[in-house]
Amino acid sequence: MADTPTDPVWVGIDLGTQSVRALAVDDTGNVLGAAREPMRGHRDGGRHEQDPERWWTAVADACLSALRTVAAHRVAGVAVDGTSGTILLADGHGTPLTPGLMYDDRRAAAQAVRADEAGAKVWADLGYRRMQAPWALPKLLWLLDHDRRARSRDAVLLHQPDLITWRLAGRRTATDASHALKTGYHLVEERWPREVMAELGVPPALLPDVVRPGTVLGEVCAEAAERTGLPRGVPVIAGMTDGCAAQLGAGALAPGAWNSVLGTTLVLKGVTPHLLRDPGGVVYSHRSPTGDWLPGGASSTGAGALTHALPGRDLDELSARSAERGTTSTVAYPLVSAGERFPFSAPEAEGFLLDAPVDETDHYAALAQGVGYIERLCFDYLDLLGAPADGPLSLTGGAVRSRYWCRLRADILDRQVTVPANAEPALGMALLAACRERDPVRVATEMVRVRATIDPRDDPHEAERLREGYLRLVAELRDRGWLTHHVAEHAEARVR
Incomplete structure (x- = not known):
């Protein structure tokens, strides 16, 4: 009879916009079980809501499926x-009083201005300089302004994973500092800025306790x-935001390492030993489980610009043709929609072509190169801020399916x-769960496999x-x- 495996299995849960994903992996990164449950939301103009109870049922069902063939012990x-x-x-019992106000809900523009005025010094100290309407603190202020339930005596603020960890542990748990960042948590002093919250009228009892990612919550x-099928007594570990989780899943945990995610838009995240303070306000930093900093920014360019500019075209075929033809001299600035966020802030920015493409293949190649040029400009900007920008770089996101584009x-x-x-x-969350009392960089080396x-x-x-x-x-x-x-002169100097 074969021996029954006894090595540990780590479970990561990702609460995405379209689905919940549960993954069970071992210490070598071998996937032993995986499942996905769909999610739906409601959009109305700038508003985007989901039912928090659906988060829990989707998590429970996904875990049951993912763990079906995994030994409980x-x-x-x-x-x-x-x-x-x-x-x-x-x-106070963990029952939702409001819908979940989603990450891209923009109803709180006026409240973002108030938050900026009250916390300008703190936001500058933290490097990101300003609050944005979709961030958590402005939305909390909106709820305080418009929903009487926010003023009830036992009301508490939860970030999206907090509801799940509460249900898993059977009691209220602390939130993690990664999710608390956009609620105004002071990552340097590791406390809520009470004076700012008082000026904004946020009741202290509303705010959760905060711990570092990787801390045992219960x-x-x-x-x-x-x-869920998770064994009773299994430690519940404080997680991170989905962007940070993807960075962990890519293995970018050592200082100087970077992860570039190219999907509809382009997102860069890296690791620095010191907090970057960005005078342009386009880079903000999470805190790593290692104590380092995780600076990052999200550009408005990305693969979505190609599907927008070339609707209905076979992009795989155009990619293959571009690979055969080689570099084009046609220069493009591809934007998914109006406005740029990183490596510069320009709400009025629009995509453009400096030359007329000779054909669709040339147009495709110019757009793909343009995204790469903006990616390079992002790294030049990070270098200007003092980040170690030339370290190991991993590529993730849907665009990695194109060998041409990676090359x-x-x-x-x-x-x-x-x-x-x-x-x-x-996978990043499974890795984080495995990091308890272990070196995260070493765990990442062991669990993250390289395809190319x-x-x-x-x-x-x-x-x-x-x-x-x-x-x-x-x-x-x-x-x-x-x-x-x-910024332009610094970029030009790095080329020469």
């Missing part, structure tokens, strides 16, 4: 991530064990890139054409007044 920990800035109010209770980005950035085999947020390593091509002619295209785009962004002269 092997499960050693569970951690949960959620969408950044998603909140709700609950009563243990799975009997009721939750029956509902192109390595060429434009002039650096080696790796493509992880599985960098989803649920890509070096830039040794082709001086192609490299020079890409440098010329990059410099043309930087100059145009400066001439249009979107990119400051200081």
Whole structure:
């Protein structure tokens, strides 16, 4: 009879917008069970809500499915991530009083202005300089202004994963500092800025206790064990936001490491030993489980610009043709929609082409190169802020399906890139659960598998054409007044 495995299994839960994902993995990153449950929301103009009770039923069902073939005695920990800035109010028993106000809900524009005025010094100290309407604190102020239940004596603020960890542990749990960032939590002093909250009229009892990611919040209770298949007594670990979870899943935990996520939009996240303070207000930092900082920013460019510009076209075919043809001299600034967020803030920015493409293949290649140019500009901006921007870089997101695009980005950035085999947020949470009393960087090395390593091509002619295209785009962004002269000069100097 074969021996029964006894090595630990770690469970990661990802509360996404469209679905909940549960993943069970071992210490080597081998996936032993996975399941997904769909989610639905309600949108009305700038409002976006979901039913928090559905979060719990989806988590329970996904866990049951993912753990169906996993021996209960092997499960050693569970951690949960959620969408950044998603909140709700609950009563003292953990019953939701409001819908979940989602990460991209923009109803709180007026409250964001109030939060900026009251906390300007704190937000500057934390490096991000200003609150934005979709962030959690403005939405909490909106609830206090418009929903009488927010003023009830036993009302409490919950971030999206807090409801799940409460249900898992059978009691109210602390929130993690990663999700608390957009509620105004002071990550440097590790406390709520009570003076700011008092000025904004936020009752102290409304705010949760806060712990660092990776902290044990409690243990799975009997009721939750029956509902989810997680064994009773398994530690429930404080998680992180979905963006940070994806960064962990990509293995980017050592200082100087970066993860570039190219999906509909482009998101960069990295690791620095010190907090970056960005005068432009486009970079903000989470705190790593290691005590380092996780700076990042989200651009409005991305693969969505290609589907928008070339609707109904076979992008895989255009990718293959572009790979055969090579670098184009056509320069594009591809935007998914109006307005840029990173590496500069320009609400009025619009996408453009500096040249007329000769055909669809040329148009596709120009857009793909343009995204790569903005990615390079992001790294030049991070270098200007003092970040170690030239360390290991992993590529994740839907665009990694295109070998051409991965190679192109390595060429434009002039650096080696790796493509992880599985960098989803649920893996990042499983990794975080496994980090208890262990070195996170070493755990990531053991659990994150690499699918491909890509070096830039040794082709001086192609490299020079890409440098010329990059410099043309930087100059145009400066001439249009979107990119400051200081940032443009730094980018140009790094090329030369």
